[in-house]
Amino acid sequence: MPELKIESGSGMQANxxxxxxxxxxxxxxxxxxxxxxxxxxxTGLARSTLSKIENEQISPTFTAVQKLANGLQIDIPQLFAKPRTTMASGRRVLTKSGQGTPHPTSTYEHELLSTDLARKKMVPFKTRVRARSFDDFDDWVRHEGEEFLLVLEGELALYTEFYEPVAMVAGDSMYYDANMGHALVSLSETDALVLWIVAR
Amino acid sequence: MPELKIESGSGMQANxxxxxxxxxxxxxxxxxxxxxxxxxxxTGLARSTLSKIENEQISPTFTAVQKLANGLQIDIPQLFAKPRTTMASGRRVLTKSGQGTPHPTSTYEHELLSTDLARKKMVPFKTRVRARSFDDFDDWVRHEGEEFLLVLEGELALYTEFYEPVAMVAGDSMYYDANMGHALVSLSETDALVLWIVAR
DNA sequence: GGGAAATATTTCCTATACGCTATTTTATTG
DNA sequence: CAATAAAATAGCGTATAGGAAATATTTCCC
Known part of the structure; x- marks a missing residue:
């Protein structure tokens, strides 16, 4: 399949x-x-119509653009946006089980699941929360962005600033604003395992 | 690759x-x-035309949209983008195991793990990939953004556009550019379970 | 509340987008 | 290269967007 070509010279303002x-x-x-x-x-649009649109013989109506976007799985802002400079197209990083980059702290044991993270939108961790970690809990963690977490094993409690703490078991997940103070503690005798994703 | 038509209601699509x-x-x-x-x-558009557009009585042509964007100093991507206002500070959403919003397609069974997703930076799914789904695999999925996935159960193969397909088992994870064509198929006799996060 | 000014909508006509079918152009194969 | 198939474009009728002016609605005084 051919490479997806990206325009280089498009100005930032559409006008x-x-x-x-x-x-x-x-x-x-x-x-x-x-x-x-x-x-x-x-798309549900006629061949000829598509041809004319591509050759700039007609200016498609917004409904036509919608059909195009839906049918070809492109989203509309992307269609009009100047090409973004993100991670080079075609990049991927596989991390085999247990092969992430370790990152231990006193309460947690983070395993970074993706390298080369500087330019990425998300940072995925797998985190082991040590058993009975409540004693170590002193202050909220708080930072820019949003977080998603999914409990993989064990039981734990998520403390958040403006709410009551909530108990979570394997399979439960939480999405929250990371500016809100937050902290995870294990409730069980054994360690808990959590998938943790931070988006800037 | 075998024949199949593309689902239009996959839920990962923006429009x-x-x-x-x-x-x-x-x-x-x-x-x-x-x-x-x-x-x-x-804008150079007639009063009446503007009125009709605002009242959705007509679907403006792309040239009309350009005039609008020009005259009112708004850029087009912004016009079509969903409200990007970040989640209100202090918000959180808990999703108990199995209580997400279901979103079935022919090959996959998505369970949306967070509601009110338009304004969020990430969209988390738990996805069941049906056993032996290879036959259904026809075309790449491709869209703006980046994806992270973690295999929770089963074995499957991730096909990506510029690489050889890679086999993944429980605990393996992958981070990739979603503009690169991608597709997941189950290799095992049983369904595979995957955590799937899309960032725009 | 009545009247006038400002703003929005509707009407009607013209210009043009869209779909169907025919034609031309490009790709494929012997 | 010829013959044929596949793909893209052009022509034309119909549906609909766009503009000028008439009509309706809202706003703001008094």
Whole structure:
């Protein structure tokens, strides 16, 4: 399959230079290896209509754009946005079980599940919360961003600033604003295991 | 690769819900303290046209949208983007095991682990990949953002566009750019269970 | 509340987007 | 290279977006 090409010279404001929607759409369709006929099936728009849009012979209505976005699985802001410079396209990092980068602290034992994290949107950990860790709990953790956690093993309590603490068992998950003070303590005799993801 | 058509209601897609462009535009115009007449002057579109667009009586062409964006000094991606306002400080959402919002498709069974997801940075799923789902695999999934996944149960293969497929077992995790085509298939006789997080 | 000014909506006409079918162009195969 | 298939484009009728002016609605005085 062909490489997804990314425009380089698009200005940041859409009004500065007139965003070549048709060209963009053609590139996307090509990168998906679709013919006009196939794209037509997926989007519900006629072959000829797609052709005209791509050749900038007509200016699609917003409903047409919606059908396009839905059918080709592209989201609309992305369609109009200037190309972002993120992680190089085609990158992936596999972490085999237990092979993450260790990161121990007194209460927790973090295992970083993805390297090269500077440019990423999320930072995934697998964290072992030591048994009976309540004594070590003195102050809230608090930082920018949002967190998601899923209990993999054991039982623990999540303390959060504006709420009562909540007990969690394997399978339970929590999503919260990391600016709100938070802390995890194990309730069980054995360690608890948690998947922990932080987004900036 | 075998034949199958693409699900349009996968829930990971950004544009499943209608997106009320007209309502949005009216809000913007009001917030700028502009009358239809003034907006008309700035955009070059007729009063009546603006009115119809705001009342969703017509679907503006892309050229009309460009004029609007130009005249009112808004950039187009922003116009279509969902409200990016971060979650109100101090918020949290607990999801007990098995109590997420179900979201079934032909190959996968998604359980959404956090409600009110539009404003969040991450969208967490727990996904059951049906046993022997290989036959259903037709085309890459591809969208804006980055994904992290952790295998909770079973064995499966992650196919990614620029690499060889990789086999994963419980405890293995993967971080990748979602613009790169990707697809998960189960290798085992039983279903596989995966934690899946998408960041925009 | 009545009247006038400001603002928004509706009407009607013209311009153009969209779909169907025909035609041209590009790719494939012997 | 010819013949054929596949894909993209063009032509034309119909549906709908866009603009000018008329009508309706709201706002603001007194």
């Amino acid at each position: 500065v230079e007139p965003l070549q929607l048709g060209k963009r759409l053609r590139e996307i369709r090509k990168s998906l290896n679709l013919t006009l006929e196939e794209a037509s099936q997926k | 499943v819900e209608p997106l009320q462009l007209g309502k949005r535009l009216r809000e913007i115009r009001k917030s700028l303290n502009l009358t239809l007449e003034e907006a008309s002057q700035k």
